[in-house]
Amino acid sequence: MIGVVLADDHEMVRTGFRMVLDAEDDIAVIGLVGTGQDAVDAARRLRPDVVLMDIRMPGMNGLDATRLITAMPDAPRVVVVTTFDSEEYLRTAIHAGASGFLLKDAGPRLLIEAVRAAASGDALVSPSITVRLLGEIAASHPATSAPHDLSARELEIATAIARGRTNEEIAADMFITLSTVKSHARNISVKLGARNRVEIAAWVWRARLIR
Structure with a gap:
């Protein structure tokens, strides 16, 4: 069973994601939090396999939380889930150790695939942004x-x-x-x-x- 912590400051998003994931036989949502610091604490306490991490949250943002979580011993995988398809966010998420980057409007199927991919050591980036944003990163660097x-x-x-x-x-x-x-x-x-x-x-x- 893949244990998941959902970190998002909007209750409706957490509720919706939980309904999608809990409907799968191999996935269980074991924690719901609304801040970056709470996500770090939940990762230490609950030891999930995957953390779904929003970026913009009160206090500590999701990217800083991702950096702290991925530095833990036997760290859970972190998939950044955001509304913003920003090159800066993707680049920072990669450097922070994220195992995926998903847009919130990607749909239930990709959300489930991202969790399973992260748990198995793979990574999924929303197809709508993979080529464009990675291309932009390449173009902006020698x-x-x-x-x-x-x-x-x-x-x-x-x-x-x-x-x-x-x-x-x-x-x-x-x-x-x-x-x-x-x-x-x-x-x-x-x-x-x-x-x-x-x-x-x-x-x-x-x-x-x-x-």
């Missing part, structure tokens, strides 16, 4: 020439990750097993020093491997 020792297959998988493909989709596209994809993804993370798939995607865009 192309990276950082050395790497990724194999041709690892580069292919890193590029697929940057296009928003899930492990299952990559396995089907490349006619390889799911465990092979996961093994490659772990190796890519180690070689790039990336904490999650979002950071892998950002590296691919900065390296201009896709446009």
Whole structure:
């Protein structure tokens, strides 16, 4: 069972998200909070698998809370859920260690997929913003020439990750097993020093491997 804490200062949002997630057999909402500090406290106390984190909340904002949560030992995964598809927010969320970035209007299906992806070590960014915002991040930074020792297959998988493909989709596209994809993804993370798939995607865009 995937334990989830919902952090949002609007009760209607928390209630709506809870109804969507609790309807799934493998997901249980174990905490509801309305501030960033309460999200940090709930993460320590309840030890959820995933925290769904709003950005704009009273007191400590969601990005600062994300940074504190992802620094915890055996940290839960954090998926930032926001109304604002801002490059600055996405970039800051990536640097804070978020395992996903979702718009609140993305719909129930993507909300559920984001929770499951985060719990399994993957990451999901709203398809409506993935290409545009990661492209903007790349355009605003010089192309990276950082050395790497990724194999041709690892580069292919890193590029697929940057296009928003899930492990299952990559396995089907490349006619390889799911465990092979996961093994490659772990190796890519180690070689790039990336904490999650979002950071892998950002590296691919900065390296201009896709446009």
